[in-house]
Amino acid sequence: MSLLTQAPKGTQDILPGQSEKWQMIESVLRDEASLRGFSEIRTPVFEHTELFSRSVGETTDVVQKEMYTFLDKGGRSVTLRPEGTAGAIRAVLEHSLDNAALPVKISYITSCYRYEKPQAGRYREFHQFGVEMIGTNEPAADAEIICLADSIFRRLGVRNLSLEINSIGCPTCRREYSQALREYFRAHYDELCETCRGRLEKNPMRILDCKSPVCSAIAKGAPKNLDYLCEDCRAHFEGVKKYLDAAGIEYKINPSIVRGLDYYTNTVFEFVSNDLGAQSTVCGGGRYNGLCEEMGGKSLPALGFGLGLERLLLILEAQGIELPGKRETELYIASIGEAASLAAFRLKNALQECGVAAQCDLSGRGLKAQMKYADKLGAAFTLVLGDDEIAAGKGELKNMKTGEKTGISLGETFTSEFAAASSGRIL
Numbered sequence: 001m002s003l004l005t006q007a008p009k010g011t012q013d014i015l016p017g018q019s020e021k022w023q024m025i026e027s028v029l030r031d032e033a034s035l036r037g038f039s040e041i042r043t044p045v046f047e048h049t050e051l052f053s054r055s056v057g058e059t060t061d062v063v064q065k066e067m068y069t070f071l072d073k074g075g076r077s078v079t080l081r082p083e084g085t086a087g088a089i090r091a092v093l094e095h096s097l098d099n100a101a102l103p104v105k106i107s108y109i110t111s112c113y114r115y116e117k118p119q120a121g122r123y124r125e126f127h128q129f130g131v132e133m134i135g136t137n138e139p140a141a142d143a144e145i146i147c148l149a150d151s152i153f154r155r156l157g158v159r160n161l162s163l164e165i166n167s168i169g170c171p172t173c174r175r176e177y178s179q180a181l182r183e184y185f186r187a188h189y190d191e192l193c194e195t196c197r198g199r200l201e202k203n204p205m206r207i208l209d210c211k212s213p214v215c216s217a218i219a220k221g222a223p224k225n226l227d228y229l230c231e232d233c234r235a236h237f238e239g240v241k242k243y244l245d246a247a248g249i250e251y252k253i254n255p256s257i258v259r260g261l262d263y264y265t266n267t268v269f270e271f272v273s274n275d276l277g278a279q280s281t282v283c284g285g286g287r288y289n290g291l292c293e294e295m296g297g298k299s300l301p302a303l304g305f306g307l308g309l310e311r312l313l314l315i316l317e318a319q320g321i322e323l324p325g326k327r328e329t330e331l332y333i334a335s336i337g338e339a340a341s342l343a344a345f346r347l348k349n350a351l352q353e354c355g356v357a358a359q360c361d362l363s364g365r366g367l368k369a370q371m372k373y374a375d376k377l378g379a380a381f382t383l384v385l386g387d388d389e390i391a392a393g394k395g396e397l398k399n400m401k402t403g404e405k406t407g408i409s410l411g412e413t414f415t416s417e418f419a420a421a422s423s424g425r426i427l
């Protein structure tokens with residue numbers, strides 16, 4: 001296939017018929033977010049490269065291998081956002097949103113870009129729904145964002161998800177833990193992959209997130225974060241569990257969750273599904289108490305999550321959950337001749353103004369071809385207008401399912417008569 005008619009590898013077109021599913025999911029996401037006081041933020045698709053290398057972390061897979069980075073015509077290095085948090089927090093700090101009452105609660109639905117090996121559930125352009133809460137260190141806040149994700153899944157009817165949580169502590173307990181990890185991994189140095197050998201001294205926790213089968217097998221026996229938490233971090237984690245219990249949310253503690261981005265502290269969590277194959281995480285998030293300060297702002301505790309929309313759709317499809325397709329055409333008005341064509345156009349507009357999905361011929365087709373088209377649209381009703389109908393000011397509405405016909409006036413009462421004849425389908 002020619003390059004001109006083929007989308008770049010790892011990208012997907014969202015076509016008519018499919019986009020309606022996205023819109024429905026997006027409306028649920030927006031509604032659940034606003035219900036809990038999260039307001040939408042929209043940030044640029046590209047940012048200064050440094051924003052991501054500093055926040056996501058130089059030693060992460062995302063920064064080392066996956067970013068779409070290029071020089072613009074002014075010679076500045078810019079990067080297509082690989083995730084949503086860094087840009088959102090940059091915007092919060094730039095516009096001093098943190099001067100308002102805390103916590104600041106924001107959400108977004110955004111495209112992300114990562115140069116990855118494309119496969120089911122893993123793309124180079126993908127979409128995330130994300131939320132961020134800035135300015136609270138209370139365990140209730142951790143539970144709140146987990147509840148938000150949970151209620152989204154429940155509202156969409158998703159089954160068999162498991163919530164896995166862990167705490168990776170603060171920089172103080174991290175130091176001791178990193179030391180323990182270094183000692184452990186040093187003993188396996190020769191078996192580690194090239195990248196992980198590089199990570200050993202700089203950022204040994206990253207080895208826990210390595211996707212190579214050898215490294216992940218070694219990582220299974222590594223010391224556990226939870227055993228190295230300081231008193232405050234332990235109490236925080238206990239608090240999160242209490243709030244989740246209070247909300248009736250089931251969770252498993254999974255000490256091997258560390259998340260792929262460096263900015264995380266304390267609580268980390270993932271919603272995992274068996275319906276996704278190798279890419280089993282549909283939603284991942286946690287706290288990032290050091291990020292605002294790292295980015296040059298005040299020291300503000302914060303937290304959030306990212307939920308992959310392609311993966312969510314894969315789960316919904318795998319579970320046979322019905323989602324809307326194209327909007328049904330309620331009425332197709334066919335016409336023969338110019339006067340009827342004008343009348344059809346006028347009546348169609350009148351219906352559309354009342355919120356009825358009506359259509360008429362826009363292609364200069366003959367009657368037979370128009371009826372074929374109406375059939376393809378799956379129109380619930382049809383109406384055929386010709387010189388006789390125009391002269392009489394009356395037509396016949398046909399219910400395409402039952403074949404039943406009803407007389408209808410083409411005058412002032414047209415829309416209300418259609419409402420009545422379509423028995424409450426509309427208006």
Ligand code: ATP
Nearest residue numbers: 116121122123126260281282283284306307308311
């Ligand atoms: P993974 O371990 O699967 O690579 P990740 O830890 O890199 O995921 P995050 O950075 O936490 O993922 O992003 C949050 C969510 O975004 C993921 O849980 C997933 O649903 C989605 N996601 C991440 N990378 C991709 C991708 N390349 N294609 C599609 N969805 C993705």
Ligand code: MG
Nearest residue numbers: 061062114260
């Ligand atoms: Mg990844």
